[in-house]
Amino acid sequence: MDVIDRKILAELQEDGRLTVTDLASRVGLSVSPCHRRLRELERSGAIRGYRAVVDPESVGLTFEALVFVTMRQEDRDTLLRFEEAVAGIPQVVQAQRLFGDPDYLLRVLTADLAAYQRLEDDHLSALPGIQRLTSTLVMKQVVESRPVPGGSPR
Structure with a gap:
């Protein structure tokens, strides 16, 4: 990956809807x-894909929780079943396996506290292992979905 590739990544992270013509112009290449x-x-x-970044509040998801999961069992089959x-x-919009305790971190979006409580009672508490x-x-987002640092030559 060279400087031009990093410029392409930086530009697309800022605006994933750029046409190839506009992208080429911004990084100093011809279109081909x-x-x-x-x-x-x-x-x-x-580049793993392209998508719109949706404001959760605009679609009625005003409640965000971080859920720390400690596993009772950590054998391979249990972990795979849990992750599946x-x-x-x-409602789990992000899930990460961690070193140490806790074992997982889940980012969960719901409409409100009551919806979260139902999700925890009916689904999260029933997860394997x-x-x-x-x-x-979450009180407020301070840094949200910033570009990946390695994707910019700046």
Whole structure:
């Protein structure tokens, strides 16, 4: 990955809807070489996809919780079943396996506290292998979805 590839990544992280023509102009290439580089970045997995960033509040998801999960069992099958089950819960918008205790961190969005309580009672508490769930409420977002640092030559 060279400086031009990093410029392409930086520009697309700022505006993923750029046309190839606009992108080429911003990174100092003609359209054809820019298009080839873009396809190679996609093929290699450096660019994993494109999507709109939706404001949760605008779609009625005003309640956010971070859920720390401590596992009772940590054998391979239990962890795989847990991760598969978590992936099937749409309100879990991010899930990370951690070193140490707790074992997982889940970011959960719901409409309100009552909806979160139902989600925890009906789904989260029934996840395979869990020993304990500890929730904390998000007061406000301070840094949100910033570009990946390695994607910018700046």
